[in-house]
Amino acid sequence: MTRSLKIYFTIIVFCIFLLPNYLYAFDCISENRFQQKDTTKDWISTPPLPFDSAEMIANKLLTENPIFLEDWSNAAVFVYNFPFANLPEKIDIPLLDNEEKFQLTWYGKLNSKYGPRWGRMHKGMDLFLRTGDTVIAAFNGVVRYADYNSGGFGNCVVIRHTNGLETVYGHLSEILVDENQYVQAGEAIGLGGTTGHSTGPHLHFETRYKDFSIDPELYYNTETGTLLSKVLVLGKEKLKPVVYPKGTRKKHKRSKKSKHKKKAKHAASLKSKKQTNKKAKHTTKTTKKAGKKAGKKGSVSKSKSPKTTKKGGSAKLKNTKKASKKGSSKKSTAKKSVSKKKKR
Numbered sequence: 001m002t003r004s005l006k007i008y009f010t011i012i013v014f015c016i017f018l019l020p021n022y023l024y025a026f027d028c029i030s031e032n033r034f035q036q037k038d039t040t041k042d043w044i045s046t047p048p049l050p051f052d053s054a055e056m057i058a059n060k061l062l063t064e065n066p067i068f069l070e071d072w073s074n075a076a077v078f079v080y081n082f083p084f085a086n087l088p089e090k091i092d093i094p095l096l097d098n099e100e101k102f103q104l105t106w107y108g109k110l111n112s113k114y115g116p117r118w119g120r121m122h123k124g125m126d127l128f129l130r131t132g133d134t135v136i137a138a139f140n141g142v143v144r145y146a147d148y149n150s151g152g153f154g155n156c157v158v159i160r161h162t163n164g165l166e167t168v169y170g171h172l173s174e175i176l177v178d179e180n181q182y183v184q185a186g187e188a189i190g191l192g193g194t195t196g197h198s199t200g201p202h203l204h205f206e207t208r209y210k211d212f213s214i215d216p217e218l219y220y221n222t223e224t225g226t227l228l229s230k231v232l233v234l235g236k237e238k239l240k241p242v243v244y245p246k247g248t249r250k251k252h253k254r255s256k257k258s259k260h261k262k263k264a265k266h267a268a269s270l271k272s273k274k275q276t277n278k279k280a281k282h283t284t285k286t287t288k289k290a291g292k293k294a295g296k297k298g299s300v301s302k303s304k305s306p307k308t309t310k311k312g313g314s315a316k317l318k319n320t321k322k323a324s325k326k327g328s329s330k331k332s333t334a335k336k337s338v339s340k341k342k343k344r
Contacts, residue, residue, distance in 0.1 A: 046186030154196025
């Protein structure tokens, strides 16, 4: 069989036997994906208030309530400038007033608890959900931050509540509320996702008091789904002075100053590298030259020494030859004189 026939044969075998299996697997995967999208929960326990009444409540809280007047800003996730040393030894926080309620975004599973994790402090709870699941507000309050955060939270919502606490909802795929908007407990504020520093879809839920993190399980039972008490009593030791990531509001844009600083640092590092490389080359050249000079001197001394010996040996031979010639000439003169005397 020629090469072209072999290629045609393999293509025919693939189309007859293997291609239908691949198409069937692809159909199964696509069906599962569509089923997951159709079966994701989209529940809202509390309908939103009419726009006029919600706006009126928000304006009243933001202008009259001291909890909302202290360090209020829509520009960052963490805004309090309250030192840890000034905190009281005991803090009483009434969680619910009158007919208020609490509702956690719960889909039946807690992925990760509050506390040390992977060598660092995990300052909240990771709650299970799928991308697109509804995320709801825990208490009544006003949305202080609703934007993308590059410090790790991704699409993030921060709500300040009437009890003085703030709750953080991170890694959302979509934000459904606006800043300075009044929301009730159980009202939809976003959709679950995996934006920011996230390895998969989940809700990062934090509870904070003046930007100091609190373990949510100090006031909420994840097994029963109820509050432990209507009043949260905290000791100062429960609030840890942890440094939080600030980040920026926008994901990709950077300031021109930072870009210029990075370029200048990069240029300076390149210059220093070039200088070090030049110095290294110079030192290697000098060492090579010194080695060559030393090698030349040694070769010269070696080459000179045998010449001197040869010269000395030849001089000695010349002297011996001259002496032998002189001796032979003396002997010849003596013989001549003796022969002359005999003739006489």
